[in-house]
Amino acid sequence: MRGEASIAHVDLDAMFAAVEQRDKVSLRGRPVIVGGVAGRGVVSTASYEARRFGARSAMPMAEARRRCPAGTAFLAPRFAAYRKTSDVVMAVLHGFSPLVEQVSIDEAYVDLAAAGDHDLSVDGVTAVAGRITAAIAAATGGVTASIGVGTSKLVAKIGSDLHKPAGITVTAAGRERELLAPLPVTRLPGVGPATAERLRRAGVGTVGDLARVPLPELLDWFGHAHGTGLHRLARADDDRPVVSEREAKSVSAEETFDVDLTDRARLEAELDLLAARVGGRLRAGGLSARTVTIKVRHHDFTTITRSTTRDQPTDDPRLVTQLARRLLTGVDTSAGIRLLGVGATTLADFVQDDLFAAAPGSAAPDRPAATAAEEPPTDQAPDQAPAAPAAAPPAGWRPGQDVRHDVHGPGWVWGSGRGLVTVRFEGPATPPGPVRTFADDDPALCPGDPPEWAPGG
DNA sequence: TCTGGGGTCCTAGGACCC
DNA sequence: TCTGGGGTCCTAGGACCC
Structure with a gap:
């Protein structure tokens, strides 16, 4: 927790629906639901007009249709349009600080201290937040954002949700726990239905209640990580840094x-x-x-x-x-x-195949579209990227060399050349015959016969 | 017309190693 | 000469978030 409120959480209001209403005049002022419109779909985003009828995110689309009146628009998502708007917003945020952590397509933390030149008093950050919302609306053609500013990510995020839509909530240093205490525990990040139910049975309804539960109880109920996490969040004890980039896992x-x-x-x-x-x-x-x-x-x-x-x-x-x-x-x-x-x-x-690359400096050749007859079909993927030169192939097989193929098992090289390698397999794992030809860069083909592999497994 | 799709993080048990 | 004990990896499942 910082000494001054310098972390902003920026959350676009009902973003998918807002983009649809921006792009189509006839949708403005009307209930709009974006989500899976066919079969077993659920609601991704309900516009504020639709929320008045009880439509909510994650609700089955069938129920949203029952709740909303005639004239409601039910739309399939246009992710490309949302991504474009998101990119515009992130560019705006980078104008206010070099340290921006994008959390999702419609959400980001902005470290106002990292910019160095903002007035970090309560009045100062309130003014900055106002300039951010104005800049977002101007750059996106009217999509609004709600912003929370606080001494930690937790307080910033809670704040941004408090006065939606288009609200600004600044929590001054020292006022964190009085902000949190009256809120239901479900407002805390990490408290979902299961955790809320366990707490409810223990008589814990608000964050203030939760802050009075001794740590050993929470550890007993929720295990180490979740237990200590809840204990700290309820006390507004949060020092998670704003980080610009995270690797995909x-x-x-x-x-x-x-x-x-x-x-x-x-x-x-x-x-x-x-x-x-x-x-x-x-x-x-x-x-x-x-x-x-x-x-x-x-x-x-x-x-x-x-x-x-x-x-x-x-x-x-x-x-x-x-x-x-x-x-x-x-x-x-x-x-x-x-x-x-x-x-x-x-x-x-x-x-890893890089390690087996052939002559240094040899560029990776295009992978053949298909190898021998038994390769399973893989050609229908609509968003499959064109073959990227990701790795040098393990080419250069010599006749007699021991190999392993992930599908066909252990064998040895019968012959090779012209980008192909023919392998004679030894076991029954190779229906219908013992000889197969592959592209010599087929990644399923590896040297030797690693012990973890078992024929037929 | 009950319950999407893309993720992250955690836990617990068994295998394995020293 | 019954039962150790940490650490790490793998697998399966579950809670949660947007």
């Missing part, structure tokens, strides 16, 4: 189907699409992953995950697809699947 894609799927071939095709999307995004972002996870939501909403971790990171959509497929093999899908997802974690910002 995972990349994922998932899809909820309009009707539950049971057809195995259809599920595999959907999984291939998702996996190729993830691989394409990894490659486009210059990332590679060691762990691939699939997520399966059954008809009854029970959800499981299955994951596998390799020694070497990969960014190859074909390999991500193969690993995801293999994970799905062990899942019973006969009762109906509501959602499938594919994720990539344990990210590295390089591809």
Whole structure:
């Protein structure tokens, strides 16, 4: 917690709906709902007009339709437009401080102390906040923001939510706990339905109540991290710094189907699409992953995950697809699947295959679109990036060399040349025959026979 | 027409290592 | 000559956020 209120939290008001109303005059003053408009969609954003009828974020779209009157606009999101507006806002914020932490598409912290030239008195930061909201409205064509300014991220964020829309809330140093005490615990970041219910059963309703709970109780109820976190937040004890950039830790894609799927071939095709999307995004972002996870939501909403971790990171959509497929093999899908997802974690910002690169200085050649006949299809991904030159391939296989292929198992090089390598496999894991040809930069093809691999696994 | 999609962080148990 | 004990990695699940 700082000695003066110098952290601002900027939150755009009902941003998706606001952008739609800005871009289409006929929507202004009317209830607007943005979200999944078909099938099993939920509300992303409800305009303030729609909130008067009870529509809320995360509400099933079907319920929002029941609540809102005729004349309400139900719109599918236009993320490109929101991203563009977001970029404009972030540029505005960078005009007020070099230290801006973008939290999401519609939210950011601004460190006013880092600018060096702002008056950090209460009157001073109130004036700065006013100039920020005016600049955002001017630059975006009328999208409004609410701003909280305080001595910590916590107080800034709580403040920005207190007088929405278009409100400015400055909390002076020393007044933090009196701001928090009367608020329901659910206003604290990290207190969701489960935590709120546990607290309610203990008679804890407000942040002031929570601040009186001894730490050992909280540790007992919530474990170490969450327990100490709640204890500190309730006391306005928050020294998290504003940080400009954070590295991505995972990349994922998932899809909820309009009707539950049971057809195995259809599920595999959907999984291939998702996996190729993830691989394409990894490659486009210059990332590679060691762990691939699939997520399966059954008809009854029970959800499981299955994951596998390799020694070497990969960014190859074909390999991500193969690993995801293999994970799905062990899942019973006969009762109906509501959602499938594919994720990539344990990210590295390089591809380990670099270590096996051929002659130094040789540029990575374009990866062949397909190798031999048995490669699974990966060509349908709509946002798959064009092949990025992410890594030099492990080319240069010599006849007789021991190799391993992630799908076909251990083998040895039969012959190579012209960008292709033919491998003779030894076990039964290679239906229908023992010889296969691959691109010689196929990342599923690795030297040797690492011990973690087991034939048929 | 109950319950999206993209993430982050934490916990707990088992394997494995020294 | 029954049961150690930390540290790290992996897997699965869950809470939470926007």
